[in-house]
Amino acid sequence: MKKSTQFTIEFEREMDGRFIAEIQELPGVLCYGKSRREAQVKAEALALRVVAERLESGEIVSGITSVKFSLAV
Secondary structure, three states: OOOEEEEEEEEEEOOOOOEEEEEOOOOOOEEEEOOHHHHHHHHHHHHHHHHHHHHHHOOOOOOOOEEEEEEOO
C-alpha cells in the first residue's frame, strides 16, 4: 500500500430498503445499514480495522500517512 491510501465505497440498495456499502480494494469489507450514511460509516470503520490488522501482522508495510475514502458515483 502507498503512504496515502484511498478506498472507494460503492453502494447498492436491497429490496428491503437496506443499503450495502462495499470497498472493492479490501475484499470482505461489506456492511449493511438502514441508511446509505449508516452503511458508509460502518464500512469505513471496518476498512480501518482491516488495515490495522494487516499492519500488525506485517502483511503491509507501515508508513501509511493517511487513509481517504471516496464515494462511487
